[in-house]
Amino acid sequence: ERVRRALPEAAPVRFACELKIDGAAVNCVYRGGTLEVGATRGTGEVGEAITQQLLAIAKVPYRLSDEDPPALVEVRGEVYYPLAAFEQMNAERIERGEATFANPRNAASGTLRQKDPTRVAGRPLALFVHSLGRVEGRSFVSHESFLDWALVAGLPVASSTVFVDDIDDVWRAIERFTIERHSYGFEVDGVVVKVDDLAQRSVLGATPRAPRWAIAYKMPPVEQQTKLRAIEVNVGRTGKVTPFAVLEPVAVAGVTITRATLHNEAQIHLKDVRIGDTVVVRRAGDVIPEIVGAVVSERPPGAVPWTMPARCPFCGEPLVRPDGEAHHYCENVDCPNRLLESLTHLASRAALDVEGLGEKTVVLLHDAGLLADLADVFRLVDHRDELVALEGWGEKRTDNLLARIADATARPLERLLVALNIRHVGPTVAKELARQLRTLEGVASAGTEELAAIDGIGPTIAVAVRAWFATPRNRQLATDLVALGLRTDTDLAPPDPQASPPLGGTVFVLTGTLDGFTREELKERLELLGAKVAAGVSARTTAVVAGEQPGSKLVKARDLGIPVLDEAGVRLLLGGEPLATVVEASDAARRAAEHVEAQQ
Template identity: 35%
Template sequence: MTAESRIHQLRAELDQHNYRYYVLDEPSVPDAEYDRLFNELKALEAEHPHLVTPDSPTQRVGGSALAAFSQVRHEVPMLSLGNAFEENDLREFDRRVVEGLDQPGAVDYSCEPKLDGLAVSLLYRDGQLVQGATRGDGSTGEDISSNVRTVRNIPLKLQGSGWPAVLEVRGEVYMSKAGFDRLNATQAESGGKTFANPRNAAAGSLRQLDSKITASRPLEFCCYGLGQVSETIADSHIGILEQLKAWGLPISRELKHAAGIEECLAYYQDIGARRNDLPYEIDGVVFKVNSLASQRELGFRAREPRWAIAHKFPALEELTEVLDVEFQVGRTGAVTPVARLKPVKVAGVTVSNATLHNMDEVARLGLRIGDTVIIRRAGDVIPQVMQVVLERRPDDARPVQVPTACPVCGSQVERTQLIKRSKGKETTSEGAVYRCVGRLACAAQLKQAIIHYVSRRAMDIDGLGEKSVEQLVDEGLIRSPADLYSLTFEQIVDLEGFAEVSSNKLLEAIKDSKRPSLARFIYALGIPDVGEETAKVLARSLGSLARVQVALPQILTYLPDIGLEVAHEIHNFFEDAHNRDVIQQLLDSGMQLQDEGDLAPEFAASTTLAGMIAKLDIASVGPTGAEKLVAKLGSLEQIIAADGIDLRQALAAKQAEAVREFFKVEANQQLARAIEAQLREFGMHWESEKKVVEGLPLAGQTWVLTGSLERMSRDIAKDKLESLGAKVAGSVSGKTHCVVAGPGAGSKLAKASELGVKVLDEDAFIVFLGEQGISV
């Protein structure tokens, strides 16, 4: 292919990508792929300058304005930035700047995160917002004035005084990660379109023809510079932004000054390390020569300033091919599809596998084996397939088929059934998950169950990593978690990775694990939908394993944050004969559960008969009807025995008939009696003895831990706070009582300072714990 033909091909492809990205808000390739194509075209045009045309993508920025919006001509073009992908690219940029300015010493730069959103222009006249526009093609954009007025952090009138008569502010409209998650959840619930990433969500929200839709979306704005301005504001870029902030315009909290290229590189590394903790998506860092006089001296190229550059992070999204789809078996037997990919580097890591979650997700994506797909990786998150590039689908692409037999043990694979319970009725539908019915007879399920059981947050058996567990299962040495406690030195010393010292250490760690807290033990069992917090609720509230094992679902729903579906999962787990056998074997091995005791005082005599009747979900009978029924008839037995006349004296005819029909069923009578009997047995019955509840000192308070604590782990700090009654949250809000900040604290500490939340360092925190009688 000739250079001219390739140039024409690249222009056509880039124009199509621009159209999909800027006009349709439906990009079909990740940014990294676009950058490669653009750089190839740029290099070819540099080699053959006579082939450069005014309509080449290298000679303009962005795409055409939507016909549905009126057009706005930018008095000062909105240019894009050159990119640096490697450290040497940035050093080369600095060399050009230094040579261009011909001045001694290091150049001063401004440093800001490069937000991943939509570039906009805001025009203020005499301090009033009069116009908002998209970048468009750099010269002409779309008039989105009505929409930008709905973005909450864009001031409609500037604060203070002294602003120029004409002030054009430029910046990025974006969506925070939390806002993006909320929007997609809302869209999914209402059957609307979900978005691939926050950038797409922001662009799609800002370019709605109906501004009421824009107003409902969690958009934010951050300014990064100026367009036209009727008078000078400051003599430096940072000075301009600080003045804009004084007038009420939001600027980046991460804005910093750097003296020379080494400080720029240090900033890049720092932001990169904190990237996943930032509340918004960024794809790099923007460095600008800080002095405006120096900016004017350096000037512009055709489409970008010589005094600024974007140092990009490794791409979070990439294109690759699906070579096959295999199925893995997890701890609960879930048979999960996994895409085997043509290896590709994403965010600096070579990726060859990506999760597909379940077959409903495969259907939603329309994925076939052989497809070209966009995959995304952020931080330590498992790479996932975001989108199929349909225009690249080969003719021999194959559909994904669920195996009928477990790929590990050969047992039958069944589709799960979802049971929805309401008002005494159960509705069954097909679930999204397929499950192997082999349980612990399936080596994959057994391995995952053991790995979970020995993990740090569960039984914390040091020395048993995934490979060690796999060896023990493959050698037939363990067939359930209980078998760990009968392992001998002779059985493990000859295994790969073990020797005399490590074998003795492992046996000692297994022995030490025999005194877990009740909460850790419950979590280690691997009950579906029971995480650490739910395990703690069960342990604190019911006080003993014996109560947790026999608790009826309706009893469990009296506990905080346990709904009926989770309650049924817990109850069904302990009803399973195999699970009961394993638990008994664990107890017989010498397990001594700590912290067991009485029912939590706040649950003693905490129920009412009316509340219990309401939990039976009798059709048409809610809490008010239940109270009327109890007021008239007085006891459960009288309610069960009541005839239609008695019931109609307490309730409306429809409700009375519903109660009569419900208790005509023998199984419902037995259930009601069983619930009352268990309430009495546990001490929760309304006739039980009421206990005095001593309030915990931090009850009702929310605390947040951030940074690295040096004298204790964050897990231990969390346990100590929870023992005092505090709730430990993962994010800072106006409801946060206190933040404990160790070295390396980042955005959470900044948020606490912004909201005026109390902050303790580790030393002060330890003193505080001592004052509460908690030793460290």
């Protein structure tokens, strides 16, 4: 409908329907037929150069086989890990006592980040080119003509792409792809539909976030049944306790699942899953394993409702559930698991990005007595001899790690704030704190009211930030990090007081239970972006956010034709995705799922 509205009424429109491969997005620039640079998409703002790593992948050509190549051509594609090889690799890692990859996408991304291209060559990554970027010295009239050229030029192209002339054939292609999704040998999580004609694409244009000539349809998740062997809990870096299911191994969407998240005690009771139950498992978004519910008719005699342990399994301290929150917490700052999770988080890409300081290394250095708090990461330079002496280390590995740690000291304030493990402070909130308050001392000295007045913060986050810096131990950590030379300012531009809020003039209604937010937290986040959150659905409602067990508000919204967002959609919205894009993607995914279900 969007395409038809924007193009002349009589213009025929042809569509390309191609598999949405769940891998690592990459760009390759060929100049004069020779690969000049390859890069990842990265965070969306900053990518990484991976030219040599891409050349280590079979069938990625250094020189195109076109005798008269374009002066410059940029091609975009997806690097993926074949499913059979992924399963074999994880089995081998288990035998060696190493951590496994959660999914093939993580395995592909992690492999591409290896500094040594020979390590990339040792894993069977593959690439499919799917899009054209910049081009000089050659013109293409259509997407099909570009793919035909790419194939002749020696670039790997998926043979599954089909071209159709009307929307009914688009739906038929989606249905066929959905039925065959597990026969391709790689992760598929949807179908991308594109306008084929490049001139028509120019007319349709793009939003700041996405082209108007393409849309992605999400496939419904695959579900399987298995036995729930046990329910255990993990304690994260902020002390949040998350229960998880230990399952009899089951293959779901090509990946063997042995564990699944259970979110919190309330969700376990809501789904009424018990140890010994036969449960329905799916991979949420085809990535994160989750339990849908129990097959109550097969429940064993004597199965009882699960309750949260009274004490932390790692330190023995009492677990508490703050008023108004769905999660329990271990409040012991000396809890060993909290420390390990905090150290691993500090080294993550969203925080200070210390390559080489992964979970396994953190445990090793902690057990060796070298890491007792976050500041100790930056004191490792004083323990070089001890690091060199560790089994399997030596000078090269030690110096590489110390160099990456030195690099991390130059990360800007917003990355440091993420690394500090302040409750509710992720990358988005950290950027707003840094943008407004400018320095670490500015954040540390800000009062609750000043913090709450910042766009995107509000009372809940303000209280958490103030409480963190009011704790003497945390203040000492901040002082130590400054003394160790970490950067404490930002390059972000100050806020523009004239800018209008992104959700100004919108009205949202909330219904059901969400995993990642309390109702009040989500209301606060939406209001800080300029939205109004109303109690009931009316013709003025912009969208309804529906979680688990929604009520009559959802029925009324559908009767009135009001857009409905799930938790994934509202997270995109809070992350800066335009409302129109989120609504359109949610509606398209729902229609695709309903169409496929009706055909089965």
